[in-house]
Amino acid sequence: GAVVSQxxxxxxxxxxxxxxxxxxxxxxxxxxxxxxxQFPKQSLMLMATxxxxxxxxxxxxxxxxxxxxxxxxxxxxxLTVTSAHPEDSSFxxxxxxxxxxxxxxxxxxxxxxx
Amino acid sequence: xxxxxxxPGPFNVPEGATVxxxxxxxNSASQSFFWYRQDCRKxxxxxxxxxxxxxxxxxxxxxxxxxxxxxxxxxxxxxLSDSATYLCVVVExxxxxxxxxxxxxxxxxxx
Numbered sequence: 001g002a003v004v005s006q007x008x009x010x011x012x013x014x015x016x017x018x019x020x021x022x023x024x025x026x027x028x029x030x031x032x033x034x035x036x037x038q039f040p041k042q043s044l045m046l047m048a049t050x051x052x053x054x055x056x057x058x059x060x061x062x063x064x065x066x067x068x069x070x071x072x073x074x075x076x077x078x079l080t081v082t083s084a085h086p087e088d089s090s091f092x093x094x095x096x097x098x099x100x101x102x103x104x105x106x107x108x109x110x111x112x113x114x
Numbered sequence: 115x116x117x118x119x120x121x122p123g124p125f126n127v128p129e130g131a132t133v134x135x136x137x138x139x140x141n142s143a144s145q146s147f148f149w150y151r152q153d154c155r156k157x158x159x160x161x162x163x164x165x166x167x168x169x170x171x172x173x174x175x176x177x178x179x180x181x182x183x184x185x186x187x188x189x190x191x192x193x194l195s196d197s198a199t200y201l202c203v204v205v206e207x208x209x210x211x212x213x214x215x216x217x218x219x220x221x222x223x224x225x
Contacts, residue, residue, distance in 0.1 A: 036215075
């Protein structure tokens with residue numbers, strides 16, 4: 001089946017620093033990657049939709065200058081949390097849609113900003 | 115009103131029990147529906163798609179009522195390993211493929 005590899009699985013960073021999260025589609029080409037955020041006991045909330053070779057589409061209320069998304073190839077999308085603050089601490093998950101296997105999720109990144 | 119609503123639970127049931135979860139969605143143009151399972155601190159995993167005619171996969175039965183904008187999941191003969199959060203997921207129409215998640219219903223199966 002389709003596999004999306006997400007790294008790192010867990011990261012702790014200091015307030016004010018930037019953190020990059022990578023998602024790779026291992027055995028299929030992901031023209032579109034979705035980035036979600038999940039706070040404790042809450043639902044996954046779509047942050048942005050990343051399209052290969054073009055600008056990402058951000059959901060209302062998500063700062064595009066703070067959450068930088070790059071989708072430079074058909075197998076790699078990255079999310080960079082810039083100038084992270086404690087309120088950015090969350091579980092970030094990517095997902096790609098594959099024609100044959102539907103939606104596949106990465107294993108998630110647990111970000112803690114101290 | 116939330117786009118996808120679920121009872122958060124938790125539902126505490128004994129092993130072997132039958133348990134049902136419900137979900138309502140607000141967008142009548144929604145096209146596809148799924149149940150996902152999420153274990154603590156893990157990514158969601160697809161449990162099953164939901165079709166208008168109703169569908170069954172082993173101990174799991176899913177049903178969709180488009181007129182009432184209502185989705186259900188029935189788990190029979192529940193196992194300890196069924197303990198997880200069950201997410202109702204709706205795909206919007208219009209070709210955007212955007213998934214909208216409910217907040218999830220927590221199930222705890224006990225001895």
